[in-house]
Amino acid sequence: MESPLHHFEVHTIIPIHIAGLDLSINNAVVAMWVGLAIVAGSFMLAVSRGISPIPGKLQSILEISLEFIRSMVYEFIGEDEGKKYVPFIASLFLFILACNLIGLIPGSYTITSQLAVTGAFAVGIFILTLVIGFGKHGMHFLGILVPPGVPKIMIPLMVPIEIISMLARPISLAVRLFANMTAGHTVLAVLFGLAMTGPLWLGWLPFGFTIVINGLEIAIAFIQAYIFTTLTCVYIGDVIKLH
């Protein structure tokens, strides 16, 4: 039986090496591009058809997704401040959703199951929150390390705890997405492996489970994209509002 983790292996398709860096195009990148092409293509198709006051099916789906993200941004960041972050958060949501969903196609790849990728995004968002915080509040932003109402004597204790809490954010953000995607695909691979290797009279059972788990994975793909972007909104909202 093949290892259930085998499909997480990355295979180089077009090797590219620039200044000693390996920037080869691999199966994970190609799968990601397919997902992103579908997203960008859908939006561009809807826009090229012309945005009508009475939306068609495609426009309705895109409007619902944007409206959903916009309301989420307004809820956590606020309408005035949140307006400028809507495109970023919406792009992030669509990027993660597309990567999560495209990986459910057999033979494809979920780039969000790579901790390096989720970590890079989580760290990027963490740095972005710091930039927003310092840009908006200057050095007062450091006040985020002292929760309001804390007695002065507790400050030396609270500051390290808050720093750890802040640093834990990108780690939890990265690990959550990576772990969920990896676990789901591993379970699917195990069940499918069982279905393929077992006799027919027994093999239908794990195969049936793969169908159920696949449905669950589709839901998880949406939920994880939602959680990732919601937490991004929460973090941005926190640094904007400072408690």
Added chain:
Amino acid sequence: MPQFEQVSVFGSLIFWSVLSFGLLFFILKKFAFPPILEALEMREKKIRTDIEDSEKLRNEAQEIKRELEETLKAAHGKAETIVQLAHDESKKAQEKSLQETEAKVRQIQKDAEQEVLNSRNKLLQEVRSYAAALTIASTEKFLKKALGDEDKKKLVEESIEQVVQELEKRQRN
């Protein structure tokens, strides 16, 4: 786990994913999101305006309805007054007409009675005159007939007797 073992691909995965995300963000932000978000906002604005307008129209309609009801009520009151006035007027006119008719009838009756009386008197007068003429004529004829002395005497006696009786009757009265 391949995700931790294939360290050499980390660079390309991070590079291409971040670059792809950046590109997707740029395309969507530049070309796709503005018209869709604008359409959403326009629709929201339109819905809000429509709701406000409908609310305003509803209030106006209620105001008009209230005014109409008041006008209708006033008109009803006015109509009732007019009907009452007309009723009173017609009753008055009816009574007046009745009185006039009665007076006219009475007058006509009176006139008729007077006329009848006059006619009767005239008739009686005529009858009397005819009777007198007839009496005179018959008396003349009767007188022309030759009366015997005995009869003349008897007739004179009877006439005297009658006159005396009449006188006595008048005296008693």
